[in-house]
Amino acid sequence: MDSIPLAPPTLPSDVILHYVAEGAANVIYRFTLPPPSPPSTSNLADLGQGPQQSQTPPPTEIPALHYDPVFEHRLLRLRKALPSASSNERACAALRNNFLPLFPASSLIAHDLVLLPPNFLCETNKALHALEKDGRRPPKRHGLYLAEDEPFGVLVTDMTPNVAEGETLVEFKPKWLVQSHSAPKGWRRCRTCALRLQRNAARRAKGQPEEAGFCPLDLASTDKARVERAVNFIVTTKHASGEQDLNRLRERITTFVQSGTIVSKLKALQGELDKVGVLTADVTSKDYLMAAAIRDCSIYVKVPKEEGGSIEARIGDLDIKSPDNGKAEYWRALESGLIDEGWYTGVEKDPQPDQTWCVE
Numbered sequence: 001m002d003s004i005p006l007a008p009p010t011l012p013s014d015v016i017l018h019y020v021a022e023g024a025a026n027v028i029y030r031f032t033l034p035p036p037s038p039p040s041t042s043n044l045a046d047l048g049q050g051p052q053q054s055q056t057p058p059p060t061e062i063p064a065l066h067y068d069p070v071f072e073h074r075l076l077r078l079r080k081a082l083p084s085a086s087s088n089e090r091a092c093a094a095l096r097n098n099f100l101p102l103f104p105a106s107s108l109i110a111h112d113l114v115l116l117p118p119n120f121l122c123e124t125n126k127a128l129h130a131l132e133k134d135g136r137r138p139p140k141r142h143g144l145y146l147a148e149d150e151p152f153g154v155l156v157t158d159m160t161p162n163v164a165e166g167e168t169l170v171e172f173k174p175k176w177l178v179q180s181h182s183a184p185k186g187w188r189r190c191r192t193c194a195l196r197l198q199r200n201a202a203r204r205a206k207g208q209p210e211e212a213g214f215c216p217l218d219l220a221s222t223d224k225a226r227v228e229r230a231v232n233f234i235v236t237t238k239h240a241s242g243e244q245d246l247n248r249l250r251e252r253i254t255t256f257v258q259s260g261t262i263v264s265k266l267k268a269l270q271g272e273l274d275k276v277g278v279l280t281a282d283v284t285s286k287d288y289l290m291a292a293a294i295r296d297c298s299i300y301v302k303v304p305k306e307e308g309g310s311i312e313a314r315i316g317d318l319d320i321k322s323p324d325n326g327k328a329e330y331w332r333a334l335e336s337g338l339i340d341e342g343w344y345t346g347v348e349k350d351p352q353p354d355q356t357w358c359v360e
Ligand SMILES: O=P(O)(O)O[C@@H]1[C@@H](OP(=O)(O)O)[C@H](OP(=O)(O)O)[C@H](O)[C@H](OP(=O)(O)O)[C@H]1OP(=O)(O)O
Pocket: 023, 024, 025, 084, 173, 195, 292, 295, 296, 321, 331
């Protein structure tokens, strides 16, 4: 049964937010909490600690001088007003009930609900509008703001690297590690590569830059050369500047992907949870919605400077998908377009054909 754990803490109303980044569905903030105020003199007097000392109160009546430890090493994730999004309460319950049992806690970004103070989202939206005007919000995210009817935010494990100590964060979406079961027989591209090519053709037609990407089937192949090929797209000069550092980081991430359990576990789950493909599946079933979530999750890998130091890797964005508000139709239309236009089989009508094929 879905349930929320014991009363979530409330975010102090004098919290100071710092915009970090955003995806399609959420905005991420770093936050600073002003030191908790000690009890005022009159409160102390009430509690018997002021000038007219009477009796020491029981510890439960002494105002807290420290914030709940759940606020430590966390970022605040706030939900945007997307019609297809679930409430944070539902999303956290789904995470707890469906995904938590599948992975060790140390492999997951922790998600804890936090009650938001009154007017908080309205004020934060004003700040988002200002960021947009200043050019500090990516243009493709303009026009969509936080859902002001959402009572909760989510405190997530902060994976920000300590750059001063030489840490690096590599973040990527592994996407479809198993081919779509709706792909036609004789396919030559996986779902992710087929979609990327289709989108790149549209970008080219509009004079926009194309996006490069890796083949998830390579990533999940366990074959060193193929994993390396995928990792070379994921780890770039934005992660390490010198050639030597970049090569070494790529080697470390390749070893992590190849010998770690995260990618293979995600692949196994994608295969188990959707065995028939989006065109025939019951896209309202829990299994399908979990498969869809796992196909869109992120992996955060924090790599320490020291070669022997341990890598911290966690899965995030395991938000159960909803088929409502046109999403199921979007999924089916996307898949039908890839099939009908020949992107899976490599017979698409594109003036700039690509002859890179994927293998299972
Ligand atoms: O359809 P896809 O595979 O392109 O995935 C969408 C993502 O695009 P991507 O290809 O990863 O750049 C897309 O990501 P971006 O907007 O590209 O960052 C969203 O994650 C979207 O999910 P939702 O609508 O927020 O629930 C994702 O939609 P879902 O299909 O997972 O519902």
